[in-house]
Amino acid sequence: MSSSISTHRTADGDGSVLGAAATAAATSGSGRTRPAARGTAFYRRKRAVKACQVCRARRTKCDNLKPSCSFCLKVGAVCIQSPVDLSSLDPASLEILARLESLEVLVKGAVSPERSLSKIAAGARSDPSSSLPAPPSRPALALGQVTPPGPEHLMQWAVFRTLRHGSTVAPDRCLWIEHDINTAATPALQQAAPAPNELEQAGHLLDSFFSYVHVKNPVLDEAATRNLVYSETMNGINGSPASCLCLLIFALGALASPFGPDSDSDSGPWTTNYARAHSFFAAAQRRIGPLLLSDDLIVPQCLFLSGIYMMCVFQPVKAWRFFMQALVHCQQSSLSQLSPRDDRDASGRPPVGCEGSGLPPQYSVGTLRQAIYWSSWKSERELRDILAPPDFSLADTGLNSYPPLFPTPPAFDEECAVAIMPHLYRGRSSWYFYLAEISLRRLTARVSDEMVAIFNQHPTRHEALEALAAAIPEYEDQARQWIASLPSCLSFDASPERDDVCRFVLRGHVINLFELIYWPCISARLNPLGSETASAGDACSSNVARLAQKALDYHLLRLVVNRPGYRHRHHGTILMMNTCCRSALVLAAAALVSHSEAAVLCEGESKALHLPQGWRDEVGEIINMLTFWGNETPQFSQVRHLLAQVCDTVS
Structure with a gap:
């Protein structure tokens, strides 16, 4: 028993x-x-593990031929056989080994914070049929050595190590921890929407919006929108999509100010205009939820303007959410199948505000939809580059990911614009700026792709820098040709002090392009070792040093050109702060290197970097700018303290 x-x-x-x-x-x-x-x-x-993985999965006998068994060779499958005889191990040990192997694969495949260039540039430029041998292996080269990284990465440079006193900077977090923004109604923010008897106030807000906000992103038909706003104001603000659009226009109009050195007088959080703008925006957000289920053109317009407002109040992460949602709505509406001259919305109606307006159809629905699509697309990509959100690869930020066509501008009649409708002249100028900015972004993406490809084609950083130095004159010519092609209303012939807001923004983008062109050279001079273990001389030469000197001059030029906009609130202010902080940190690093007599990094062959005249004053202006916006941008406090330490250290 x-x-x-x-x-x-x-x-x-x-x-x-x-x-x-x-x-x-x-x-x-x-x-x-x-x-x-x-x-x-x-x-x-159990029976000893002898068959390959393919035969084991088929439960068939395997002849264990090397390097491929007969069946795998016949069908063209990858024959995976264990190089170790595991027959003497018990199942628990086999399971442990399998788990360890899977963990090893995950660790090796994880993307490091430095983002290896080999993973970013692979795929689009590789030819599967090419029989060229692979370049010799080398240590992983960080993307920040080829393209400009954020200020948080520059603060990790070895030259700043003594000033940090052991403190560390979190590269992915420190600059983008946003302060909370309270959209609830408080006594200071309880401003009602314009009543029917306040048409004059609505007109002022409209003028401010179209003069200082819409001119940089012409996503609305100005004549139709004015007709819509006056109609909604007369009939009363309600919960309709048109009222949501009106409230967003009022919010941006109340927050906007003229461009110039005195533009900061009425835009701070302590002012009435800021409180009114916040109240309008909060009211619009209470109406934007039901819009998400609609496919009408007004939905991405409201989402995009919400993102613009978030950028104006220094909330880039929240702005990125709105831009992403606007882009999704545009892509869902099958933009590629919509003719630029269509005059009907997805619902079969004319654009919002055009019914019974009696206005000539300067803007079709196709033109407006293309405009909002491009604005949402470039705004989302612009923020993605600096925010680096999780699960969004940097491999699709180059030229190959750009939409194939430019947006189609509306048909402007010059005589009508000047004699009858002066606002159309402003619309034409804004479209010149709009198309110029898009073309410049495409040029920048193409240059960036080529620079990354150069660094992937050479085994060492020194060889890549020499190859890049030979290609830089061509990039400079392309940039100069683009500048020469600008229309007269955007020409750079006048001095930067006379720039309007469109020319100011465009001039800053051109400096961004030159910064990209020279960045590998200045990075090699100020942070020579980077991620490699070679000596400093392997990454530098006299030719590279000459280009690094030009890079320093452009970093100073950026601070000079952008100084008129240091206290101007608009949706690109925080992006300007980001790039100007990077230039200030580069100048500060060059000052520290020169001060410590360590600038000669190339075995005595190259000369030390010469600091541009006036660099200290311009860095001091950056410190003042960060102090001015300090209450709204606490994320830049570490940069401000580090720059102040450098100015105190270098006499």
Whole structure:
């Protein structure tokens, strides 16, 4: 009886241990027997692992030929055979080895914070049919050595190590921790929307919006929008999509101010205009939820303007959410199948505000939809580059990811614009700026792609820098040709002090392009080792030093050109602060290197970097700018403190 019971329990998985012991005792007839072996006591004996993984999955016999068995060779499958004989290992050990192998694959495949260039540039430019040998292996080159990184990465440079006093900077977090923005109604923010008897106030807000906000992103038909706003103001603000659009226009109009050195007088959080703008925006957000289920053109327009407002109040992460949602709505509406001259919305109606306006159809629905699509697309990509959100690869930020066509501008009649409708002249100028900015972004993306490809084609940083130095004159010519092609209303012939807001923004984008062109050279001079273990001389030459000097001059030029906009609130202010902080940190690093007599990094072959005249005053202006916006941008406090330390250290 006992033998039968023990045999029955042995067949049960839960009683395998007791069953094996009882069986051994019954067989020997003695209570003191040698313990069973680990493999037989805990697990059933299994056949040795001999077949390849393909044959094991098919449950067929494998002849174990090397390097590929007969079946895998016949069907063209990848034959995976274990290089180690695992037949003597028990199932638990095999499971442990399998888990360790999977962990090893995950660790090796994880993307480091430095973002290896080999993973970013692979794929689009590789030719599967090419038989060229792969370049020799080299240490992973950080993307920040080829394209300009954020200020948080520059603060990690070795030249700043002594000033940090052991403190560390979190590269992915420190600059984009946003302060909370309270959209609830408070006594200071309880401003009602314009009543029917406040048409004059609505007109002022409209003028401010179209003069200082819409001119940089012409996503609305100004004549139709004015007609819509006046109609909604007369009839009363309600919960309709048109009222949501009106409230967003009022919010941006109340927050906007003229461009110039005195533009900060009425835009701070302590002012009435800021409180009114916040109240309008909060009211619009209470109406934007039901819009998300609609496919009408007004939905991405409201989402995009909400993102613009978030940028104006220094909330880039929240702005990125709105831009992403606007882009999704545009892509869902099948933009590629919509003619630029269509005059009907997705619902079959004319654009919002055009019914019964009696205005000439300067803007079709196709033109407006293309405009909002491009604005949302470039705004989302612009923020994605600096925010680096999780699960968004940097591999699709180059030229190959750009939409194939430019947006189609509306048909402007110059005589009508000047004599009858002066606002159309402003619309034409804004579209010149709009198309120029898009073309410049495409040029920048193309240059960036080529620079990354150059660094991937050479085994060492030194060889890549020399190859890049040979290609830089061509990039400079392309930039100059683009500048020469600008229309007269955007020409750079006048001095930066006379720039309007469009020319100011465009001039800053051109400096961004030159910064990109020279960045590998200045990075090699100020942070020579980077992620490699070679000596400093391997990454520098006299030619590279000459280009690094030009890079320093452009970093100073950026601070000079952007100084008129240091206290001007608009949706690009925080982006300007980001780039200006980077230039200030580069100048500060160059000052520290020169001060410590460590600028000669190329075995005595190249000369030290010469600091541009006036660099200290311009860095001081950056410190003042960060102090001015300090209450709204606490994320830049570390940059401000570091720059102040450098100015105190370098006499």
